[in-house]
Every structure is written in C-alpha cells, then in structure tokens.
Amino acid sequence: MPEGDAARTRRFEAVALPQLAAAYNLARWICRNEADAADVVQEAVMRALQYFDSYRGGDARAWLLQIVRNAAHSWIERNRAAGMVRVTDAELEQVAAADDPMAAVAADSAAARLRQAIGQLPLEQREVLILREFEQLSYRQIASILDSPIGTVMSRLSRARDQLAIILRPDMEVPT
Amino acid sequence: MNHEQAYALRDAYLDHELDAAATLALEAHVRECEQCAAALGARRALLVQLRDAAQPSPVPPMLRARIVRQLRSHRHLARMRSPWLGALAAGVVLVVAGFLLGRNLARAPDLDTELVDASVRALLSAHPIDVASSDHHTVKPWLSGQLPFSPPVPELGTQGDALLGGRVDFVARTPVAALLYQHGNHRINVYLWPHRTAGIRPAHDRSLDGYHVLTTEAGDFTAVMVSDLSREELAAFRTRWSAAAAAITATAPAD
Numbered sequence: 001m002p003e004g005d006a007a008r009t010r011r012f013e014a015v016a017l018p019q020l021a022a023a024y025n026l027a028r029w030i031c032r033n034e035a036d037a038a039d040v041v042q043e044a045v046m047r048a049l050q051y052f053d054s055y056r057g058g059d060a061r062a063w064l065l066q067i068v069r070n071a072a073h074s075w076i077e078r079n080r081a082a083g084m085v086r087v088t089d090a091e092l093e094q095v096a097a098a099d100d101p102m103a104a105v106a107a108d109s110a111a112a113r114l115r116q117a118i119g120q121l122p123l124e125q126r127e128v129l130i131l132r133e134f135e136q137l138s139y140r141q142i143a144s145i146l147d148s149p150i151g152t153v154m155s156r157l158s159r160a161r162d163q164l165a166i167i168l169r170p171d172m173e174v175p176t
Numbered sequence: 177m178n179h180e181q182a183y184a185l186r187d188a189y190l191d192h193e194l195d196a197a198a199t200l201a202l203e204a205h206v207r208e209c210e211q212c213a214a215a216l217g218a219r220r221a222l223l224v225q226l227r228d229a230a231q232p233s234p235v236p237p238m239l240r241a242r243i244v245r246q247l248r249s250h251r252h253l254a255r256m257r258s259p260w261l262g263a264l265a266a267g268v269v270l271v272v273a274g275f276l277l278g279r280n281l282a283r284a285p286d287l288d289t290e291l292v293d294a295s296v297r298a299l300l301s302a303h304p305i306d307v308a309s310s311d312h313h314t315v316k317p318w319l320s321g322q323l324p325f326s327p328p329v330p331e332l333g334t335q336g337d338a339l340l341g342g343r344v345d346f347v348a349r350t351p352v353a354a355l356l357y358q359h360g361n362h363r364i365n366v367y368l369w370p371h372r373t374a375g376i377r378p379a380h381d382r383s384l385d386g387y388h389v390l391t392t393e394a395g396d397f398t399a400v401m402v403s404d405l406s407r408e409e410l411a412a413f414r415t416r417w418s419a420a421a422a423a424i425t426a427t428a429p430a431d
Contacts, residue, residue: 045246
C-alpha cells in the first residue's frame with residue numbers, strides 16, 4: 001500500500017468535499033425530496049471513498065456526480081419496488097420552492113414556474129437538464145456521468161427543453 | 177443545411193458544442209430561414225430563463241456535518257486498523273464481550289457521543305438557545321417551567337465566561353437542561369439533569385472529534401460540559417463553573 005488509509009481519506013476529502021453542493025443539488029433534483037437527497041449524498045460519498053482508487057485525478061465533479069447519480073437511481077429503484085415513489089404536485093412545488101424562500105410568496109414568478117416545470121420532466125430528461133443548465137457541464141462530462149454516448153445526451157437535452165417550452169407555453173408550436 | 181438538420185443542431189449550437197464547420201452552416205441557414213431563426217430565438221430565450229432559474233442549493237449544514245463526521249471516524253478507524261490487524265481482532269473480542277456484559281450499552285449510542293451530537297446540533301441550528309439571557313433570574317425560572325426540575329444556573333459573568341442562555345434538549349430520549357456559555361471565541365454547552373434520572377447513564381470525561389466532554393456535580397445535579405475549547409481550558413472552566421454552582425446551591429436552595 002503506497003499510502004496509509006488515513007492519508008488516503010484525507011486526500012479524498014480534499015477532492016470530494018468541494019463537490020458536495022453539486023452532489024446535493026443533483027440528488028435533490030433526481031429524488032425530488034430533500035431528506036432522501038441528503039441520505040443519497042451521504043451514501044454516495046462513502047461509496048466514492050471505497051472507489052477512490054479508481055479516481056485518476058482530473059474531473060472531480062464528474063467523477064463524484066456519476067457516483068451520486070448511481071446512488072440516486074438505486075434509491076429510486078428501491079423505493080419504486082416498495083411502491084413508495086408517489087410524488088404529488090404539492091411536493092413538486094415544494095422542491096421547486098425549497099431553495100427560494102420568496103417562491104412561497106411569488107409562486108407565479110417565472111423562475112419558480114420554470115423550476116416546477118423541471119420537476120415534472122421525466123427522470124432521464126430532468127437529470128441531463130440539471131447537469132447542463134444548473135451545473136453547466138459540457139456534453140462530454142454529462143456523457144461520462146451517464147455512461148452514455150454524447151448523442152444520447154444531446155437528444156435527451158433537446159427533448160427536455162422542448163418539453164419545458166411546451167409546459168411553460170402550451171400554445172407555443174414546436175416546429176418539426 | 178436544411179430545416180431538420182438546423183432544428184436538430186440548434187441546442188448544440190446554443191451550448192457551443194458544435195464544431196466550426198457545422199456552426200457556420202447553421203448560421204448560414206438561419207440567415208436565410210425565418211422559421212429557424214424564430215425557433216432559435218425562442219430557444220435562446222428559454223436558456224436565458226433557465227439560467228435565471230438556476231439557484232445554488234446550499235448543502236444543509238447537518239448533511240455536511242454528518243459526512244465530515246463519518247469520514248473522520250473512518251480516518252480514526254483506518255489509523256487504528258492498518259498496522260495492527262491483531263489489535264483489531266482483540267478489539268472485536270472486547271466489543272463482543274462488552275456486548276454480552278451490557279446489552280443496553282451496546283444497543284444505544286453511548287451518552288458522551290449523544291451529548292457531543294446534541295451540542296453540535298444545537299450550535300449548527302439557528303437557535304442554540306430557547307431563552308436568551310445572561311441573567312439567571314430569567315433563565316432558571318424558564319427552565320423550571322419547562323422541566324420537572326430546577327437546575328442551578330451559575331452566571332460566571334466576571335471571569336470571561338458569559339452566560340448566553342438556556343434551552344431544553346433531549347438526551348437519551350430524556351429532557352435535560354442545557355446552558356450555553358461563551359468563552360472567548362468558543363461556546364460551551366452545559367447539560368444538567370438530577371442524579372439518577374431514569375434512562376440516563378453516567379457520562380465520562382472524554383474527547384471525541386475535537387470536542388471535549390467533562391463531567392461534574394452540582395448539588396443534586398449531574399453536569400456535563402461539552403465544547404471545542406482545549407481540554408485544559410475546559411477543565412479550568414469546569415472548576416470555575418463548579419465553584420459558582422456550589423455557591424448558589426448553598427445559598428439559594430430553590431428559586
């Protein structure tokens with residue numbers, strides 16, 4: 001062993017802890033629930049520590065977010081199996097409003113409406129959209145997080161944006 | 177470039193993910209085609225709206241604390257484990273023996289850990305005190321009103337230790353009194369409960385994750401102080417606190 005476990009953990013902290021906000025944000029949007037997102041992030045961080053030897057330097061955010069995404073997806077699987085994923089509109093609104101104290105007051109503001117619309121997107125579109133719009137990752141980074149081809153990222157992102165445009169303005173025509 | 181191609185590539189174009197040749201071809205098409213220009217404009221507007229909707233979601237302090245704590249305990253464990261696997265095996269034997277000797281102890285987290293957790297939780301929260309006052313005439317009656325006992329509330333004001341206030345906390349699912357003091361840049365939680373309170377085991381002097389736990393007695397009460405002060409400073413605080421508590425328990429048996 002080239003270094004002690006304690007030194008390794010310390011090195012891991014330096015890599016992973018700065019990415020905690022991005023990790024929590026992604027988990028929150030996937031789970032659509034803050035308490036579960038916190039559990040998912042904690043689980044993912046401990047899992048990342050186990051896999052830390054596979055981290056070869058470089059893009060720490062994409063590396064951690066991939067683990068967070070996998071943890072969030074297994075969380076969804078587990079809860080779906082238990083028949084527990086039932087998200088009401090009120091909960092969606094809560095997720096949308098959670099990071100915006102003013103949203104409760106101005107629920108009809110454009111940004112709040114948009115966040116609510118994002119919450120209604122199907123998971124595979126929602127996660128790509130969050131990674132692109134909120135985390136500002138490149139298609140290549142998103143592709144590595146999803147373990148999918150760049151073409152898949154592109155088409156999901158386009159569909160997500162189409163969907164948002166429709167939700168926000170049902171009367172708007174999408175040219176074909 | 178035709179309509180379909182331009183439509184399919186507009187997202188990549190707006191995200192600056194197109195190569196130079198495709199970028200030029202798309203721009204050329206959009207100059208000629210009003211429909212595609214309008215679609216691109218609408219999309220650009222949506223992206224601007226999205227950017228405005230993005231808000232940082234701060235990591236809840238409790239989550240950060242939980243993760244840091246877990247990593248830290250992992251680090252301690254690793255430090256103990258790596259060179260001495262034999263010692264670990266011996267430790268396992270001890271833990272099993274301890275488990276068999278006292279199943280109650282093995283089942284619940286020990287009291288010192290719980291007190292440190294409660295202290296960290298209180299200091300992370302926006303309201304570490306329920307009743308903010310440096311006057312024991314305010315704090316003590318308030319605590320007495322909330323609890324089935326009336327704990328001593330020493331003020332200590334003259335020795336650089338300021339009483340900030342008090343609150344009711346839960347330790348081992350039992351309500352206890354908590355006093356918050358300030359010493360320099362550090363805060364000290366003092367937990368108080370009557371001796372032999374059901375459900376609470378005695379606490380021990382101990383250091384845990386940079387926090388120190390020191391116990392003492394004041395009249396009929398057990399007092400446990402938790403702080404990130406250095407152990408020596410906390411011990412000195414304990415001496416001052418005990419003296420002040422002894423003075424008030426001797427002169428004012430009840431409020």
